[in-house]
Amino acid sequence: MPYPTDPAGIAGLWISWLLMLMIYSYPLYKENPVYRFAEHTYIGLMLAIMLITTTITTTIRMVGPPLMQGKVWYVIPVILGFMMFFLLTPRYRWLSRYPIAILVGAGFGLGMRGVLIPNITKQVISTITPPAVGAGAVDWWNYIYIAIGTICAVMYFVLTWEHRGAMGYATRLGRWIIMIGLGAYFGNTVLFRMAMLSGRAQFFLQVLRIAPM
Amino acid sequence: MVKKEEENMAIIVEGRGMALVILLLSYILFYVFMYLGRKGREIPVRTLPPMAAIPEGIGRAAEMGRPVMFTPGIAGDLNDPTQGPQVLAAISILGYIARECAKTGVKLDVFMPIPTALPLTEETLRTAYMAEGKPEEFSPDMIHFIAGQSPYLTAVLGYFQRERPATNFLIGGFYYESVVMGEGGNTIGAFQIGGTANTHQMPFLVATCDYVLLAEELYAAGASISKDPDILGCLRGEDVMKLILIALMIIGFLLGFARSPALINVLRW
């Protein structure tokens, strides 16, 4: 985005910059009214934008054309959708369970049928697929590591039997394997958070025209 | 002609047979163990070190004469299908913590940022103190309700500095508050027990807590206290499935050295 030249753009840029500093006054200084002000500004904006994009415009776009074509039954999901708001009234709260039942049924039905192959069978297949012909010692080591690692890690989550004897050793190894996984996850989390923060540091400088926009 | 008939005979979509087998087998196992659980068969949960450490943590607080803090994190609304069960399990564990606290006379402070879980929390604490014969020691003021992530964090960190709790329980559904509270508790030298099923917060709890309940362990810990036969039965069913999978993987792993694709082909069915 080039540095804005119109007054509205310049005002927007500087207001954004100020709002950023208001938020960072919380970690960099302490909790204060200025931070609260910026936080509430965000929530207000977010709610309005969310309502406009989702509930209002998308519903009209999704339901309008079929209704025009004479598919009258499209009124039913709209009514069901608004029945969700009965959650807010203690007396008729139970009415909201009908739309929830559809959402939960579709959600679990699709979720359960969906996880079977990618999460279970594909993972088992990938674990037990040996390296290609002509693979070196490193590939075989990785094959053994992943297979034994997965077996021990899954065994760690066997929760209704005591881990005694050989199983005890296996599950201890399993926990260490899980920790290595979480360690890599942690390393990636640092990358994510720092990338986000660097975006803000860059913006800080861009507004002051120290860094190119 | 014969071929066409064969095609008509197939009713299961190609490549999804094994998935159906896993689904049905799991359901049968879940049902059988749920049924047995309801009939009164006890399903044990294995010793979880974090659970075993709870009395130790509370004993420490009693020795030092300082309070114990519990918080379930901000992520879980009870109606949320992924976060809700975590909070429910956490509240079951809170019941156990509260009983231990009542027994030893340690002050318990609960920081609860989830409005929907408030009545249940109060009920759990009241029952726990009643069960230990000390209903007069329970007061709703033990539950500090604070809405909003930043006020919640500020309140907890302020509490750490003021009261210096001996033991913190960070068990439930967490967002980034896990880092901040884990660090805050560490700085005051508190003994910390964490637990969550949100993968994105597990590393922080592992790095800052002395004991951590990971993923399914949280549900198992909760069920081991609430003795819910449905959850325990399902856990046992899941375990049997996991053992079957482990057996398959061991066989497949060994077959891998012989480069035999037999098992892989079966799984692809």
Add this chain to the structure above:
Amino acid sequence: MAEVLRREVVYLITAIITILMFIEFFFIGTWNVAEELRTWATIIANISIALGAVRLLSEHAKNIQRRRAGVWPFSIWLWIIFLVTLLSGLAGYVIKQDAMTNPLYNWLFTWPYTSLGQTLYAITGFYIFSAAYRAFRARNIDAALLLIAGCFVILTNAPIGGVIWSGIPVIGRWFLDYGQVPGMRCFLIVAAFGMLAYGFRALLGRERGFYGEVAGE
């Protein structure tokens, strides 16, 4: 009767829809009902997103009504900014069929909203850094393994790691490409069974948190 409508019928609907989704997936044939239901679910979900907003807004309205100390002026501000954004967006939508065509809405969206969103999302970076110094200690084997793997990955993700010592990216890449796989794979498998169990209890009507039953009637 009313009690049946409140509970059993609801559980039955959930169960039927769940099973319908299974049938569509596993068995050959065309299943128009399942497709229709998914469109319905999409519309319902789309409308119900407003529920969270309504809840939050009414909470802030209560703050204003009760003059909750230290909070209510902010709640008023939240309502003002909400209404301004909503009305400007609606104006844009009504006039030109696109909310973004309204200059005020576009401005609020492009500048304050974007900036605040990115700022709030990034705040955790600070906490991770101070926690790294003050709390991330190898207090036991678990934490030690986590930190060792973590440090190698951190130095691999940053190109400077390879400049410090050429072995770092080699080890770090191993952690990323192989080391973490069994642990993460185990989470996938365990989560899948957890979902099957949870869904099964929902199918039988024994898991009711999401209907709002636990939170009190």
Add this chain to the structure above:
Amino acid sequence: MSEEELTFWEKLARIDRRVFYWILFIGLMIPFIRPIMFPISISPSTRDLYEGIKEMVEPGDVVVMNIAFGVSAWPECMPAFVSCAKLFIREGAKIIIWGSYYDVDLTYEELLRRAKEDFAKLKYGEDYVYLGYYPNMEASVAQLGSSIRSIFSTDKYGTPLDELPMMKNVDKATDIKLVVSGDTGDCCDYYIRQWRIPYGVPVAEIGIAMLGSSYMPFYKSGVLFGMSVGVRGGAELEKLIGEPGEATIRMGAINISHILVIIAVVLANIGYFASRGKRR
């Protein structure tokens, strides 16, 4: 002497956390004033993403770019997403853009702005379309796989899909060559479960770095054909398409911040073991 050492570490441990926040924030600014560049190696998952697209996409194929990240995750996801769009355009693909995050409109506009020169060669409706927002849930993604028209009967601007030339014969997942999903959450899971498995549509992921860990088993088992991990993946893709951009510059800040984190962890642990050894 050893007692002095103890107090030294203790003193260090008591430094106010805000000192660290300031060090970090100022440290992050340095690379934007004075760039710090080191060569970037390409990771296998990013290479597979790049080569997979080059191999699979023929001119005229229809691909989907799913925006499941918000404005708030631009610094992390946008560079890779933009590079990917550029790559699609070079391969002659026709692009459908839609998204499941409510501020998707802004992300779409930013995508057009950042890849302005590439999109200038294309014609809306013939080479790319923008369908707008759909709710982020499994049922919607599944239904998009069965029939796009049952969710989007028109494009974002109200034109019926049948009037858009590139959408004429496109309605099901099987009409789509491949999907690239940019994520902060679990939307890619839905594409895996509802597009990849039932219809065999190749799916790739451009996600925040944490998803690089959670989706690694999917990539390893061939469920995802490629994966770009956070801003680092963005920098790698920029290198692969030969247009170093935002992510490449940002790697300087990544260098500084990562080194700071490592120093912090190392110091913390030296202090911890020093004071613990003393106590014994």
